[in-house]
Amino acid sequence: MLKHPFDEAIALAADERGGYTGQSHPAYGNMVGPFGGVIGATLLNAVMSHPSRLGDPVALTVHYASPIVDAGFTVHARAIRTNRSTQHWFIELSQGEQVAAFATAVTATRRETWQETAARFPQVPPPEQIVRAPVEPRWSWTGRYDMRFIEGGLVMSDANGDSAQTQLWICDHPPRALDFLSLSAICDAFFPRILIRRPEWTPASTVSLTTYFHADAAQLSGHGSAAVLGVACAPHFGKGFFEQSAEIWSAAGVLLATSHQIVYFKS
């Protein structure tokens, strides 16, 4: 069976020093280097693959420390602390002698407790009623997603340019069953909010991205390859950085994950 390109892109091979080696993948190229969502998923994959991992991912913070070159890299994950039901991780991705990206993560044994979602699942048309957005040629990774924008796509009319909000249905293209790895990448598949709010070109790149996983492994394995609803906004822009937040929902209105990031922008 052919491997899905996402699985090829995040693939890690164990090396002889307890770490892993990987390689950037042309199907997930960004303007410069690889799509950040795939970098984050690769770092998380080092945890998911680790023989001493405890439980499911609960939190992941990825630092994009420098531009990543389209080439090979090494990844090393270590459990900094293992408790009875939670585990704290530090993961580094290096090219040559330099750390190009790193992450921290929490994994935990999830269990049933009281639950409530105060965030609001929006009323939106189903994905079948929306046309798939064209691939953005500057970013080859956009061809690896089926994106159907309800609001806030990349090319905005002037009338919509006063908001940084986006709503879209999104899934892997070709389809792939959702798991923590692909969910983490989808959390970073929202265009930089500055380009939605001000439809003119400006350099922008994520500096640090934190994802919280609200679904556990059983919920995700029941999801299959259906599209998820992504909602993104930007609470603040200023002094060279903006904050961007996103929610990822199942079509049934279950909040699967949220993410928050701080993004460098030029002007």
Add this chain to the structure above:
Amino acid sequence: MLKHPFDEAIALAADERGGYTGQSHPAYGNMVGPFGGVIGATLLNAVMSHPSRLGDPVALTVHYASPIVDAGFTVHARAIRTNRSTQHWFIELSQGEQVAAFATAVTATRRETWQETAARFPQVPPPEQIVRAPVEPRWSWTGRYDMRFIEGGLVMSDANGDSAQTQLWICDHPPRALDFLSLSAICDAFFPRILIRRPEWTPASTVSLTTYFHADAAQLSGHGSAAVLGVACAPHFGKGFFEQSAEIWSAAGVLLATSHQIVYFKS
């Protein structure tokens, strides 16, 4: 001049190995061990004190990896990557041979750019019109803040128990000029949302907390010791963890910082 207790609590002494030593402070005790906001500020202080620091804090993610004992600790900060205008940090706090807390941070040279705040500054009465909340005897750190709740204090009437939202004016007690260190601690000075939403006792503890600083050093130095407005909510509770978010505003309606955390809870 007497040192402010906050400065005593986050004080670090350089050791001979390029690290620091510190000590938990009784004025900032929590139910078990020290108040997490002071732990985070202590980790950030290791960056602020570092001779090779570049610029102001932009992001701080603190992992509370295990309960911290009321005793001495060592702190070590290293710049993982230094770019032209940004720097990425990793900081560890150890007790004995074990890492009890760790953090990542981004510092950066801030500069003027286009700016906009989409988050909403709420209409609230000024702090002078609100009575200071009593100190919560289980948590000595609450005595080190002047907290004036507009909505969502710890003891809620049944009528308000259906929301996890809080609005309060908060400042150090006794007064202290706001800086990145005290601002980072205030971002963690919101009671666990589960106790606001369901006014019954349940164990809860922060696992990972991310703070984004939207103000730069010049803005903060002009702030003085005035109270800031804190707004907190919880987008989701479930499967043993909840997400909690907060905004910190100046009285003039400037968004100084935001924070997001994932919190363990028992029931």
